[in-house]
Amino acid sequence: MNKNTLNIRKDFPILKNRKLVYLDSSATSLKPKCVIDAIDGYNSQYSANVHRGIYKLSEKATDEYEKARPRLADFINASCEEIIFVRNTTEAINLVAYIWGEDNLQKGDNLVTSVMEHHSNFVPWQQLAKRKKAEFRVFDINDDGTLNLEDFKKKLNLKTKLVAVTHVSNVLGTINPIKDIVRQAHEKGALVLIDGAQAVPHIKVDVKDLECDFYAFSGHKMLGPTGVGVLWVRKEILNKMKPFLFGGSMIEKVTLKGAAFNHSPEKFEAGTPDISGAIGFGAAVDYLARVGMQDIEKYEDKLKKYAYQKLAKIQNITIYGPSDINKKCAVFAFNVKGIHPHDLASLLDEEGICVRAGHHCTMPLHTHLGLIASVRASFYIYNTREDVDKLVKAIKKAQKLLILNS
Amino acid sequence: MSLYKQIILEHAQNPRNYGRLKNPDLKAHLANPLCGDEITIEIVKKGQILKDIKFSGTGCIIMKASASLLTEKVRKIKDVETIKELNKKSVLKLLGGELTPTRQKCALLAFEAIEKALG
Numbered sequence: 292m293n294k295n296t297l298n299i300r301k302d303f304p305i306l307k308n309r310k311l312v313y314l315d316s317s318a319t320s321l322k323p324k325c326v327i328d329a330i331d332g333y334n335s336q337y338s339a340n341v342h343r344g345i346y347k348l349s350e351k352a353t354d355e356y357e358k359a360r361p362r363l364a365d366f367i368n369a370s371c372e373e374i375i376f377v378r379n380t381t382e383a384i385n386l387v388a389y390i391w392g393e394d395n396l397q398k399g400d401n402l403v404t405s406v407m408e409h410h411s412n413f414v415p416w417q418q419l420a421k422r423k424k425a426e427f428r429v430f431d432i433n434d435d436g437t438l439n440l441e442d443f444k445k446k447l448n449l450k451t452k453l454v455a456v457t458h459v460s461n462v463l464g465t466i467n468p469i470k471d472i473v474r475q476a477h478e479k480g481a482l483v484l485i486d487g488a489q490a491v492p493h494i495k496v497d498v499k500d501l502e503c504d505f506y507a508f509s510g511h512k513m514l515g516p517t518g519v520g521v522l523w524v525r526k527e528i529l530n531k532m533k534p535f536l537f538g539g540s541m542i543e544k545v546t547l548k549g550a551a552f553n554h555s556p557e558k559f560e561a562g563t564p565d566i567s568g569a570i571g572f573g574a575a576v577d578y579l580a581r582v583g584m585q586d587i588e589k590y591e592d593k594l595k596k597y598a599y600q601k602l603a604k605i606q607n608i609t610i611y612g613p614s615d616i617n618k619k620c621a622v623f624a625f626n627v628k629g630i631h632p633h634d635l636a637s638l639l640d641e642e643g644i645c646v647r648a649g650h651h652c653t654m655p656l657h658t659h660l661g662l663i664a665s666v667r668a669s670f671y672i673y674n675t676r677e678d679v680d681k682l683v684k685a686i687k688k689a690q691k692l693l694i695l696n697s
Numbered sequence: 698m699s700l701y702k703q704i705i706l707e708h709a710q711n712p713r714n715y716g717r718l719k720n721p722d723l724k725a726h727l728a729n730p731l732c733g734d735e736i737t738i739e740i741v742k743k744g745q746i747l748k749d750i751k752f753s754g755t756g757c758i759i760m761k762a763s764a765s766l767l768t769e770k771v772r773k774i775k776d777v778e779t780i781k782e783l784n785k786k787s788v789l790k791l792l793g794g795e796l797t798p799t800r801q802k803c804a805l806l807a808f809e810a811i812e813k814a815l816g
Contacts, residue, residue, distance in 0.1 A: 631757035633732050634701075637800060641699055649731055663733030692701060693758075 317669035329574035359573030383507035383522035458490035463612030464619035515575035519568030595621035764807035
């Protein structure tokens with residue numbers, strides 16, 4: 292492997308625009324041609340419904356749709372019947388809150404989550420706790436942006452029913468010690484849900500090795516299309532869960548008096564699914580496997596070190612999250628003294644650089660850091676050192692422009 | 698062309714009509730929780746004639762420049778009914794350049810606060 296590039300930029304049609312410096316992959320990733328073709332293939336060649344038709348076209352659609360499931364199962368070392376297709380990570384987490392949460396949480400129990408969570412792994416639990424008159428407990432982070440495991444230990448007790456925590460922070464980039472968290476939670480009899488939206492695209496995830504109970508992630512952050520994600524639930528737990536939405540596909544038999552439900556995963560996939568989405572997601576996972584998750588990790592490791600080194604040298608910049616770069620992914624949230632994040636993002640946009648500015652759906656984290664907003668540059672496999680250099684140059688240009696005028 | 702033209706930067710760094718009024722007849726406060734921008738508009742008027750207007754608050758360059766340019770404009774117009782006829786389009790025109798919908802919110806914060814103050 293060439294050390295400084297994965298040599299895959301040619302696979303992304305959008306990057307034919309050579310001026311584009313896309314640094315917002317934590318929000319959504321770009322799509323390679325094979326994913327676009329897979330989606331287009333369904334729409335233009337066999338756009339029939341799944342699990343219904345007798346005719347060949349429908350069989351083909353069902354076949355392609357169902358091929359995506361084992362690909363995803365393999366990708367995270369799970370079994371097929373544990374892979375539930377949902378819209379995205381948010382829906383996956385809400386499904387668990389509404390189904391498992393409603394059935395298993397009682398008044399006086401507690402739910403534990405961290406202050407670094409995305410709103411999608413925070414608000415569903417906050418609301419569930421309110422509905423159930425249960426306690427919603429939030430544990431702290433350390434000054435370096437890692438989880439405060441001492442505080443976690445304090446928040447955990449025998450009344451804890453669930454620990455919901457992110458695998459990788461979408462702002463700080465922190466890679467959390469999931470196995471340690473799972474072990475401690477299980478010792479207290481609590482289950483563990485992991486928000487894997489920012490992890491699966493970047494690091495090899497093995498749900499069996501993590502020993503967690505629920506794992507959620509989205510297709511569109513890992514080169515797939517928007518509108519499809521995965522909820523993985525450990526089989527023993529899944530078998531006890533009631534259905535989420537009722538309707539077509541999820542039933543076995545319906546009479547005037549009642550209904551019997553299908554087995555998993557169909558039990559949790561009522562209605563016509565996002566067929567082309569799942570097919571595209573399967574193609575994305577194939578692509579990632581072809582590039583190789585190990586090579587991706589190695590490449591991103593080098594790129595993040597380069598980016599951190601360059602960014603940290605900029606005057607008056609504050610980068611949030613671990614200064615030990617080995618503890619984080621290639622996500623950099625920062626502020627530049629004297630420049631409002633929105634102005635900086637607009638000025639970078641004028642240079643063709645796409646970054647996000649705001650609270651990145653983590654208001655509790657931003658409040659904890661004493662911030663209202665920050666700028667975030669997030670990198671993925673198609674980004675290069677040249678992108679880092681352009682970002683640094685543009686930040687310095689913005690500083691010059693605004694300082695000259697102050 | 699850059700949105701951050703000299704005139705915008707100049708207005709943001711040296712905003713006109715920035716400050717508070719002693720005895721305002723009308724007052725309004727607005728904030729954008731997404732970026733933390735906030736503005737207070739204070740107005741002194743006699744009948745239908747605007748006598749004085751000031752703004753205060755914190756925010757990005759676009760918000761400050763827009764508030765500066767807009768308060769200058771309404772000061773010139775004076776007649777409250779005519780000020781009320783101002784619309785979003787004319788306010789965005791003051792700034793020139795292309796504003797994305799997100800940045801339009803920054804640019805229109807002062808306008809919305811003036812609208813709110815005038816009722």
